[in-house]
Amino acid sequence: MSHQSGIQVSEELAKTFAEAVADGNTRILRVSIINESLTPNGSTPVKGNFEQDYDDITSFLEDTTPAYILMRLDTKASSGEYEWLLVTYVPDHAKVRDKMLYASTRNTLTKELGDYRFTDTLYGTLSSEVSLDGYRKHQKHKAAEAPLTQRERELAEIKQAEAKAVSDYQGTTTRKSYAPGVAFPVTEKAQEALRVLNQSKEAREHNFVSLVFDKETIDLDTASHVPRSEIKNAIPAHAPRFTFYVCEHESDGNTQESIVFVYTCPPSSKIREKMLYSASRANIIKAAESMADLKVVKKLETSDPTDITEEYLLEELAPPVSTRPSSSSSVDSRGSGSSVVSDRIQMLGGTRAGGFKRPVPPGRRRPTGNQS
Template sequence: MQSGISVSPELQTAFTTFTTTPTQFCLPVTIQSERLTPLPPLAFTSPSNDFYASLPQLAGILEPKTPIYLLLRRPATIGTGELLALTYIPSNAGVRHKTLFAATRATLARELGTEKFAATIFATDEEEVVGEEAWREREAEQKNPSGRGVGGAAREELMGEKERELEAVRRAEEEARSGTPGRDIGIGGTFQRAAGSLFASGGTGGGASGMRIQMHVDEEVKAALGGLQMGGLVQLAIEVKSEAFKVAVAESGVDATAVQSHIPDNAPRYTFYHYPDSEVVIFIYTCPSGSSIRERMLYASSRMHALAMAEEQGLKISKKIEASSPDEISAERLQEEVQPPQHTGPSRGFARPRRPGR
């Protein structure tokens, strides 16, 4: 998919300067007036051009709902010295912003010269951009693509128990986003179906935990989903102890402005909302950052089954939203999912991202 947006002469000039100035750490790029446009570059924060020490300053140019491109220099102290092209598209950004920046990502690298970049990176969370741990993981994976480190030990085998669980959560969430059930969920198991339940069975692969996730589905859940009408909202929770789907909320006549008030900010939930005066059913998966590892694992690895179960009850899911806070599920965002903005003229160009708190 191509967006029709191209690199501006100003960006070409700024990029030439960036490639020839070793003290420049980052060249931010945005989209303004249908052109890829540079923002003021950032210098390394230390005389030694320390990459990791310079990462925190990137937080000053990131906004939670504003996509941006970051061209980064990783100096020779880490490898041979290289440029990286990072695309940051927050998961709660507007649909048009997401589409435009994703569609223009390849154009940016191609017009500046793909051969000039050692890697292209995609991030949806601020910590993936400014966090040293995330960058060290990328470096380790680049050095050991098979995921094996010194002595041939798998990366998971070198982690502590908590780190293994967090890694399993990350991989399960990636699998859930891919929309393909029946594949490895990162803990040695695969999803299967059984009468009256949905479950993941543990495997015996190296580093696997053998964890078994069996999701019971009772008639109340099926009835609530099957009875969802226009303007209605059905929210499902997973009871961690019994690992069963439960109906948390089932209401009719819910205005779009009230949807976020039905979503808790301290636990994950699956919410099905039939947008008023439309045929659109929106699936909303919320997973607050403070949720326990067990909750995150259960919800991430059961997401596709919740969708499949809803479709079995006759629901046609038109849109899907993933968020970490109910505040992200505003009436404007819901309307944007149902009726995406059509105007794409120059007057809607992207302004320079503001610093957080302004």
């Protein structure tokens, strides 16, 4: 399970925040870890609108001291309460122990004050990153649609062509199942960790999220920053896991980031574990896409995490030019539409049913297409 600091919300903070939620007159509330407890440490009232009051945050930022800043938004939830923004400020010059404490205590803070009240989070190590301009860039990044590479656009076209072909063949009255299997609830802690993967590289606290079954729920196992060369060692080899990883790679001469999903299930796993993880893998991807707005570019599975090497990831995300389809491959007057789609899927490394790619042990020839 992920490590927690053991620091709890003080009675004073619980009371202060409850009053701020009830009367709606507090704009900013700073929270600090004082005497091993989360304690209120300054506040400002609502004076204008959110952006007009935002600059007051600078009075709470110090060069060497981390802080949580709770900011009341001007929008309201369906319950009638104002929504809140959580700003986690951990300066580079802070002590290492303080950095670790604030990083491992944030989930406790939001959980005890009410996860549902915080509709957005902002993280920064510089005052400029949590300034009003930094917040606007954060909002713009969230709203922006991720650019597609030529390969991604072709995959999207293939999916559309397949969907149309299936619809034309089966008719509109056919019932379709998009995510067969078992859907277990995903904890808020796990959802929050997944949402971080959507943040910009500069703001992102981690690029690796491992999920685990725990008491009939899917919970957070670990969330950390893992270099590409170390991912094979970061995935547990003793038990099944669902892993989401932001992989930086080159594509058509440009540096970009893609989210990779890895399902691992060692042969030594218990039968019940194998059944639960196998039956849930499609639904956990669907949950990540809907709850955390993630776009999973590549889905992999293996019984041995050491298969997931840096070289293999880069090969999957940016195959050599010689293995890519030429533009002329999109049209083939000699074969049926279904044959063309199948050929293009194999050349692009996809699957007809959104299946998983299994790595091949070193020294063996890789298949030309995915295997479900």
